[in-house]
Amino acid sequence: MSMWEDVVTTGLIGTDRRPTPSGLPASWGAELDQVVDPAHAVLTLAARHRAATRAGGFLASCPPCVVAPPEQAPVASRAAHEILARLLTPVEVDLLNLWLIAAVRYGQRASAGYWTPLAIVAARTTELDRRALAQAIGERGIWFVEQNPQWARLASALRLPAQPRDSAEPAVSDAEVTEEALRADPELIMQAATPWSDQLTWTVLEIIGSGRLQQHGIRYAARVGARLPLQHYELLRSAVQRITAQLDSVMPGGLRSAREALLALERTVWLHVEMRTAFTGEPIMVERLEIPQW
Amino acid sequence: MLSATATTVFAMEVWPRERVLTLAPDRASVVAASALARTRTWLAVGTDSKALWGSCLGGRGQQYRTVVDLTSPPAYACSCPSRKVPCKHALALLLQWSDGSVPIGEPPPFATSWLDARASRKSQPEQPTTGRQLGELVDPAAAEKRAAARAERVARGLDELDQWLCDQIRGGIAGLNRAGYAHFDTIAARMVDAQAPGVAGMLRSIPAEFATVGWPSRVLEQLGSVHLLVQAHRQLDELPSALAATVRARVGYPVSKSDVLALPGVADHWFAVGMVDTAEYRLDTRRVWLYGAASGRWALLMSFAPPGGPLDDTVMAGHLLHARLHFYPGSGQFRALVGDQSTATAAPTMPPAESIAELRARFAQLVGLDPWATRMPAVIKAVPVRGTGTWRMRAAGGECCEVIDLAEEPWPLLARSGGEPIEVFGEWSHRGFRPLSLIGADATEPFTTAVVVQAA
Numbered sequence: 202m203s204m205w206e207d208v209v210t211t212g213l214i215g216t217d218r219r220p221t222p223s224g225l226p227a228s229w230g231a232e233l234d235q236v237v238d239p240a241h242a243v244l245t246l247a248a249r250h251r252a253a254t255r256a257g258g259f260l261a262s263c264p265p266c267v268v269a270p271p272e273q274a275p276v277a278s279r280a281a282h283e284i285l286a287r288l289l290t291p292v293e294v295d296l297l298n299l300w301l302i303a304a305v306r307y308g309q310r311a312s313a314g315y316w317t318p319l320a321i322v323a324a325r326t327t328e329l330d331r332r333a334l335a336q337a338i339g340e341r342g343i344w345f346v347e348q349n350p351q352w353a354r355l356a357s358a359l360r361l362p363a364q365p366r367d368s369a370e371p372a373v374s375d376a377e378v379t380e381e382a383l384r385a386d387p388e389l390i391m392q393a394a395t396p397w398s399d400q401l402t403w404t405v406l407e408i409i410g411s412g413r414l415q416q417h418g419i420r421y422a423a424r425v426g427a428r429l430p431l432q433h434y435e436l437l438r439s440a441v442q443r444i445t446a447q448l449d450s451v452m453p454g455g456l457r458s459a460r461e462a463l464l465a466l467e468r469t470v471w472l473h474v475e476m477r478t479a480f481t482g483e484p485i486m487v488e489r490l491e492i493p494q495w
Numbered sequence: 496m497l498s499a500t501a502t503t504v505f506a507m508e509v510w511p512r513e514r515v516l517t518l519a520p521d522r523a524s525v526v527a528a529s530a531l532a533r534t535r536t537w538l539a540v541g542t543d544s545k546a547l548w549g550s551c552l553g554g555r556g557q558q559y560r561t562v563v564d565l566t567s568p569p570a571y572a573c574s575c576p577s578r579k580v581p582c583k584h585a586l587a588l589l590l591q592w593s594d595g596s597v598p599i600g601e602p603p604p605f606a607t608s609w610l611d612a613r614a615s616r617k618s619q620p621e622q623p624t625t626g627r628q629l630g631e632l633v634d635p636a637a638a639e640k641r642a643a644a645r646a647e648r649v650a651r652g653l654d655e656l657d658q659w660l661c662d663q664i665r666g667g668i669a670g671l672n673r674a675g676y677a678h679f680d681t682i683a684a685r686m687v688d689a690q691a692p693g694v695a696g697m698l699r700s701i702p703a704e705f706a707t708v709g710w711p712s713r714v715l716e717q718l719g720s721v722h723l724l725v726q727a728h729r730q731l732d733e734l735p736s737a738l739a740a741t742v743r744a745r746v747g748y749p750v751s752k753s754d755v756l757a758l759p760g761v762a763d764h765w766f767a768v769g770m771v772d773t774a775e776y777r778l779d780t781r782r783v784w785l786y787g788a789a790s791g792r793w794a795l796l797m798s799f800a801p802p803g804g805p806l807d808d809t810v811m812a813g814h815l816l817h818a819r820l821h822f823y824p825g826s827g828q829f830r831a832l833v834g835d836q837s838t839a840t841a842a843p844t845m846p847p848a849e850s851i852a853e854l855r856a857r858f859a860q861l862v863g864l865d866p867w868a869t870r871m872p873a874v875i876k877a878v879p880v881r882g883t884g885t886w887r888m889r890a891a892g893g894e895c896c897e898v899i900d901l902a903e904e905p906w907p908l909l910a911r912s913g914g915e916p917i918e919v920f921g922e923w924s925h926r927g928f929r930p931l932s933l934i935g936a937d938a939t940e941p942f943t944t945a946v947v948v949q950a951a
Contacts, residue, residue, distance in 0.1 A: 205712070212715040215667025240664035245726075247719025252866050254716075255925040256859035260852060262893045266880045269913035283512065290529045313910040320906075345910045348881065468533070 208246050216240045269344040277309040281479035284472070285311065289318050294328045296472060299427055301333035303473075307480040310339045320346050324355045335359040380404045387414065387421065396430035406440040409462045412455020418462030426469025431477065434470055437463075438490050448495055456495050463492050514811060515589045518569065520579045520803045528586035532594070540591065541600030547592050548606035551575075551584050559584050562606045564613055568805055572609045580805060645690055649746060650728065652689020656682065657725045660718055668714055672705040693747030697721050697867075699776050720867060738864075741825035745867045750823060752832055760819035760834045763787035765794065766843035768872070769920045769931035770812040774802065781806040784872045784920070784931075785820070785831075788844035793872045794820050795829035812932060815839045827864030829872070845934050848876040848918050851894045858923060873923035874934060876916045879908045888928055891916055897927030905930060 207222040216239035225246075277285075281304070288296045297319075304310060311319060316338050323329045335343060347356040378393040380400055387408045393401060408414065409422050429437075441463060448456065467490055478485050519525045531551070538558075540549035547563040553575070561584040564570040571585040581589070591597050602610065659682050663671070671678065679698050686695040701717045704710045727734065727742045734742065744750070765785040772781050783796040798807035810816060810833065819834040849857070854873050861868045877888035879898065886898035886905055898905055900922075911917055911933055918934040 240661035244722035247715045248723035251716035263895045316910040317906045
């Protein structure tokens with residue numbers, strides 16, 4: 202038993218039942234042998250031990266860890282990361298996917314500071330585009346994910362060879378999605394080749410603005426917004442102006458759901474606008490649309 | 496990247512998002528306000544660069560009127576029922592402003608009335624000082640009498656405490672963990688009555704040790720440390736003046752700000768390298784660590800608030816100020832107050848990294864100056880390494896220290912490191928190192944293990 206352990210044992214049991222360690226070396230304060238009150242001596246020894254352990258002690262060492270592979274792609278701009286931070290609080294998976302895909306498109310990557318929250322989201326839901334994530338964080342980011350055993354499944358998914366996006370590619374050509382067919386089945390727009398024609402965009406905006414999709418409208422509009430060509434932002438402005446001028450044409454009770462869907466659509470498209478600026482540095486040349494309170 | 500005090504959006508100076516988020520009382524408020532800031536439920540939002548205002552439509556048709564006074568420290572008014580300060584509406588308004596989406600305008604009547612009332616309160620004349628100089632006492636004789644009475648009261652309280660300490664040791668500390676917090680709260684309350692709040696704080700911190708393996712050794716050390724303070728207080732008149740001041744500070748004798756500001760200051764370009772907010776026994780505490788470019792000296796700015804209350808945000812991590820800092824008296828003390836300030840023009844100077852051996856030697860010196868010291872600022876260059884249940888910072892030579900006091904595992908730190916040494920600022924203690932900021936070639940950024948991490 203070390204001298205200190207001896208002192209602790211006395212402190213635990215109490216000096217009324219156990220004597221104070223005697224024969225202390227000079228460095229411990231041999232003069233304490235002369236102290237009348239053993240409790241006082243134990244407390245003084247404890248104070249000295251505290252100071253000694255703070256001032257001294259052994260230097261610990263540990264083996265090195267593996268080093269990550271070097272970075273390849275450049276880091277996205279601060280503005281792009283500010284958008285990413287916004288999409289993470291609270292987490293909006295659909296919009297995060299847009300950010301990741303944009304980063305891949307522009308050949309940039311997410312800063313290491315964001316790998317942890319992205320990995321947490323990706324480990325929690327398979328809705329986050331893992332293929333885009335793998336490319337957006339790069340080899341170094343995948344190495345990082347591999348270090349956490351709780352992310353092992355995610356790390357394996359990120360290591361999978363990139364599959365061609367066959368399933369995501371449009372199955373129907375632009376020519377096959379007519380305005381009439383689209384009015385009958387609004388989901389057809391998701392299969393149409395992009396960029397959409399003005400007529401198709403106008404039709405889909407009419408569908409959203411009519412309020413006929415009711416509670417499904419917001420989700421649908423957000424998905425449309427993810428695909429809407431940026432040059433069609435002005436068509437959205439025209440659609441809103443037309444609705445404002447012809448409020449009677451909107452389905453009874455559908456005005457609120459139409460407005461919410463248009464808000465979701467506008468927000469998604471505007472995010473695209475902001476991201477393009479953030480990733481390319483080009484200024485925003487369009488004025489943001491305000492959806493009025495009808 | 497340096498987190499600046501303010502950025503400019505559309506020719507209007509706004510606070511960066513990260514500065515706004517530091518005002519949030521809790522994480523739930525951040526999430527709620529972030530979502531609320533993006534909605535179109537806001538009406539008549541505006542700013543005149545001194546204040547923000549807006550009306551937010553609530554869920555049941557209510558309309559909450561929110562005003563934020565941007566002068567330092569910021570103040571908030573909202574008609575919502577939330578008791579949080581700031582509430583999610585005020586925070587959302589600040590976030591919109593930070594994003595540059597709050598237009599310039601004239602304040603509406605509800606904002607004007609509140610702002611005017613605040614302004615009039617501010618302009619109330621302070622207590623007449625009768626031309627008194629900084630640090631000069633109104634009635635030196637009366638003050639001396641009060642100080643003597645307090646010293647007597649403290650001495651009596653500490654005598655009782657020493658008796659209590661010896662009683663613990665005589666009976667043995669084996670059962671103290673079962674007695675828990677209440678046992679220590681009772682004697683701590685007695686120390687508050689005896690006007691020794693510093694000692695009360697030391698006593699209240701002891702029960703936290705019971706949850707850890709090997710608590711008897713650490714509890715005994717802490718009881719010994721309190722005993723040492725009692726002994727030092729008994730010999731206050733015989734101690735060197737700097738050490739005596741340290742003892743008085745640790746006991747909890749008050750030092751007025753005017754007395755500190757009356758002491759000679761250290762003028763320098765001070766860079767706020769890192770900061771940390773903690774909640775300690777009915778008090779929120781903010782520690783902001785500064786490094787002086789020319790003096791090479793460390794300083795600590797502390798602010799306190801009741802739980803959930805706003806902490807001083809005039810100096811935050813990443814800020815650079817050219818100022819004269821006045822240090823509290825006492826050996827080994829970092830705490831200071833900001834005196835005269837001027838516009839900082841120089842680029843921030845980063846503190847140099849030290850080896851783990853150097854840090855240990857410096858901490859030993861600190862303990863020599865202030866035996867009750869628990870932490871000091873430090874920069875280390877090391878790799879975060881995950882072990883079994885613990886994380887360590889490993890320097891190039893293989894020596895390492897434990898990473899301590901983090902709410903979550905420091906994965907963001909490993910992400911930045913990639914297995915290579917990085918310079919990290921934090922607080923060093925005998926237990927290990929608490930990372931607070933990352934230091935790059937020319938910048939620092941707040942370090943956090945939370946899900947939201949600051950931009951690159």
